[in-house]
Amino acid sequence: MTQAPSPRKSKTPDDATGNSTALAADAHATASHCEHCGDPLAGLKVVRRRIGATEQSFCCLGCAFIAEQLYLARATSRDLAALDAALGGARRAPDIPAGSALKREQIEVHGMVCAACALLIEHRLRHEPGVASAHVDFGARRAYVAFDPKQSSPAALRRAVETSGYRTSSSAQAERKAHRIELLRVLLAWLAMMQVMMLAIPAYVAAPGDIPRDIEQLLRIAQLVLTVPVLLFSAAPLFRAAASQIRARAIGMDLPIVLGLTAAFAASAHATAIASGATYYDSITMFVALVMGSRWLQARALARAYVHIDAAHRQSTLRARRLRAYPGSMLADDVPAQALAPGDHVVVAPGETVPADGVVARGASTVSQAWLTGEAAPIEVADGAPVLAGSVNLEQPLVLEVTRAGEATSLAALRRLVDDAGRDRPRIVETANRVAVVFLWAVLAVTTLTVAGWWIVDPSQALPNAIAVLVATCPCALSLAAPAALAAVQSALAGRGVLTARVSAIEQLARIDAIATDKTGTLTEAEPALLRTVLLRAGVPANVLAVAAALESLSTHPFARALTRAARAAGVAVPALQGGRVEPSAGVEAVVDGVRLRLGKADYALGIVDAEPAPVTARLLKRLEREKLQAASVIVLADSAGPIALFAFGEALRPDAQAFVDEVRASGIDLLLVSGDRREPVANLARALGIAAPDGGNVFAHQTPDSKRQLVAGMQRAGRVVAMLGDG
Structure with missing residues (x-):
C-alpha cells in the first residue's frame, strides 16, 4: 500500500530540508505541478530533489521518494554511484566507519529460558566489534544483528552467543x-x-x-x-x-x-x-x-x-522464474528471489508478484503497486518502464531485466523498516x-x-x-x-493469520488514545469497485451492464473484475460473445448480439467509431468534466455509432468502515487517516466517514512508510499511545 524506503539513504522530514539534494522552496517554483502525482504546487512548500541529471519539483517528500525509487529501479551502476556521492553516504551508527556497508545476520539461539536471557545476549552482541545494532527476539528464538563485515563475521557473532552459554545451531534430531x-x-x-x-x-x-x-x-x-x-x-x-x-x-x-x-x-x-x-x-x-x-x-x-x-x-518467501539464456531461449528455472542478481531476466505471469526491482524487457501489462503508492488503481507498464519488487502483474506476461535484487530492492527495504520498527x-x-x-x-x-x-x-x-x-x-x-x-x-493470533511483530504492543492496546489508520485495504476494499454507470444513449442500465460484463470476461484487469462483480451482484444475465480480442493496456473488443463493441480506454474504445474521432472525443471529455469523473478511473463502452456508456471505478468503503469510525470516536480515541494516496481521494474519504477535523490536522496524504513511522513516533514522544492500523 505504501512505498518502501530506499536502501541507499534514510531521510526523515526533519533532515530532508538540510540535505543538498532535497531543498525546500516557496510556492513560486518554476514548476506548477508535482512531477509525480500532478497536484498543483501553488501555496505549498515545494520539495526539490535531483532525480538523475535533472532537478525536479514535488509537492511533498512522499512523492519525491516514490520518484526516486522509480529512478533507482532503472538506474545504471554509474547513476547509482553518482546518486550516492550526491547524498553524501547513508547515515551509519556512530561506531561504524563512514562508508561501511552493514550486513544483517539472523542467528538462531537455543537455550534461552526467559526474557533476561535475551537481554544478556543482546548485551554481549552489542559489545562485539563492528556491531551497529543487535536485537534478540525471545519468542522467535532469533538474534538480529547489523554489523560491519570488515570488523566482524557471522562466525564471530555466533561465538559471542555461545560464550554467553547458549547454542546457535541445532539439528532437528538434537532439538x-x-x-x-x-x-x-x-x-x-x-x-x-x-x-x-x-x-x-x-x-x-x-x-x-x-x-x-x-x-x-x-x-x-x-x-x-x-x-x-x-x-x-x-x-x-x-x-x-x-x-x-x-x-x-x-x-x-x-x-x-x-x-x-x-x-x-x-x-x-x-x-x-x-x-x-x-x-x-x-x-x-x-x-x-x-x-x-x-x-x-x-x-x-x-x-x-x-x-x-x-x-x-515461509509462505511469504518470493520465488522467481529466471530465464536461462534470454533472449535466445525462454527456458526458465524456479529460484528464490534472493538468488537473483542484477542483469538476470525473469518472466512474471499474470497474477504473480514481481520478485525484484527491474525494467520491462518485453511485454506490456498493468501492475498494482498499491503497497508503494496507496492507490488501488493499477498502472500501465511497457518496454523500458520500471517495476518495483512486490508489485503484482495483472494482465499480460512480462519479461523483466533485474536492476536491484535481494536486500537492495525496495520491498526488502520496506521489510527491514517493518522489522526495525517491530524490534524497537x-x-x-x-x-x-x-x-x-x-x-x-x-x-x-x-x-x-x-x-x-x-x-x-x-x-x-x-x-x-x-x-x-x-x-x-x-x-x-x-x-x-x-x-x-x-x-x-501470540500463538492464538498467529493461528488466525495475525502475526504479532512486537508482543509488547498487546499489553499497550488498553491504553491507546490515538489510532492512525491506513486507507486502501483498511477502510476501503483492496480492489477498485464499480461506483457509477453513466449512460450516453437511451437504454436499459442492466442490459448495458450485462454487455460490458460479457466483454470484460476476457480480461483479468482489476476494473474487469470489478465490473464482473457488479453484474453478478445485480443478477443480470451475461450474453455470449464472439471474436473476442484483448488489447494489452487498452481494452477488449468482441461481437455481442451481432454488434461489434469495444470497452476500455477512451482513445481505444472510440477507435471503432465511424465518425470523425476529434469531435466525439471532445464531447466525451466535456461529459467527464460535467460528471466530475477522472479519465484515469473511467472506461468507455462504444460501437461504430459512438460511445454508449461510461463506467467509473474507485475505492469502495468496507462494510464495517463506518461502524469502526463511529465506535472509535464514541470511545474518545483520536482517529487519524494516514495514506500514501493522493490528497484528493484521501480528503474525500475522510469527509465521507466523518474523520476530518475542522482544521484537517488529522488527515495526511502522500505518506511513505518512513514518514508514517516518523508521524507515529512524534506522537509517542509527545506522550500519546498510538496504534497503527493497516499494512501501510
Missing part, C-alpha cells in the same frame, strides 16, 4: 533430544518434590520428641538423596544461566534464585551432617519444580507461536530493564543486611531469613507469567 531432556528435568523435579514433601510432613505435624532421633535423621538423609539430583539435573539450566550472568557481569533474575537455592541446600546439608537443625529440602525441590515447570510451559507456548510465525514467513523497544521497557538490574543489586544488599542483622540478634535465624528474602523478592514468577500469557495470545 527433539533437547526437548525430551527439558521435559525430563521437569518430571524429575515434580516427582522428587512430591516424595520430599511426603518425607517432610512428619516433621511439620509431629510434636517434639514424637519421632525418634534415628528416624528423624533417616528422613533427613532420604530428603537429601532426593534433592541432590533435582539440583544437579533439574536446576542445571538455572546454574548455567547464573554463571553466564556472572561472566558477563550482568546481574539477572537467575542469580538470586541460585543463591537462595545454594544457601538453603548448604544449611540443610549442614543440619543433616550434624543430625540437628531445620532442613529446607522440601522448599528447594518445590521451588525448582515450580520454576522449571513454568518455564517449560512458557517454552511450549512460544514454540507453538513460533511454528505459526515461521510457517507464515518502547522507552518504558528499556527503563524497566535498567531498573531491574538495580532492583536485583538491592535484593542482594538487603539479603546481606538481613544476615548481618540477624547474626547480631539471633544467629540461628540469620540464614533462614536471608533465604526468605531471596525467595520472596525474586521477580521470577512475574517474569514467567507475563511472557507465557503473551506467548499464548
